[in-house]
Amino acid sequence: MALILIIETSTTICSISLSYQKILLKHINFYNLYFQHINILHLFIIKILKLCNFEFIFLDAIAFNNGPGSYTSLKIGLATAKGISYALNIPLISFNFHPSLKELYNNFLIIIKDKYSQYNLLSFEKKIFFNINKYYLFKLIKTNLIKTFFLYTRYDFYLELSNILKFNKINYYFINTKYFINIVYSKYKKHLFFQEKLYLKYNYI
Known part of the structure; x- marks a missing residue:
């Protein structure tokens, strides 16, 4: 058991x-x-x-x-x-968190934010990219290259992103x-x- x-x-x-x-x-x-x-x-x-x-x-x-x-x-x-x-x-x-997601998804983006900093981790075609700036982050959302977002973040940061995520019909999940x-x-x-x-x-x- x-x-x-x-x-x-x-x-x-x-x-x-x-x-x-x-x-x-x-x-x-x-x-x-x-x-x-x-x-x-x-x-x-x-x-x-x-x-x-x-x-x-x-x-x-x-x-x-x-x-x-x-x-x-x-x-x-x-x-x-x-x-x-x-x-x-x-x-x-x-x-x-990250190894757990690799078992479930091929391409995904984790948005991470704490009290003092923010950084992003993109897993795309078995490659990993760190610290994607906001310009490329919004570009990824608009082009629909990444369809799965994990908001590993404070709830207030989600409120900032929620409109653009909903507008582009992106699947986003909280931890x-x-x-x-x-x-x-x-x-x-x-x-x-x-x-x-x-x-x-x-x-x-």
Whole structure:
């Protein structure tokens, strides 16, 4: 059995999923303009377990996003995941957004923004491009070369982009733990567990 709780706190969006092997049982996404993970994360974990009629003791592993993203928010996710992992004596799994998407899509653009900077990662025809400026970003949107955008970003930045994305009928998605299910389960099967004991290293794509 592989019942896994997946936590995502890297941006202002708080996302939690409960999966059995590669099957999504339930997920909760909370979109907001401010970082409220410390107030809602534990409540959402309790809620998702109740919705699926499970108790903590049924969990086989817990997973969390190790970046990139807001450092403080990532630490909250890590601390929560580590606490549950130690309390239940179950494996702790870390994951990263970009490798998860490569399994699902050929060409996509990740728009990443934190408090201090913004950068973009384009995966196109098996090549990766970093730090695309706004001129080329809007050109990509208008020419429809990239049809899948992942807004790995603060919710307020989405509001800036929403009009042009909707106008050009672009498929855009917020970060969501359901995208990580396959890679998390793969790590669980291979026993690729998180070993860092002291602190979370800031992980750049």
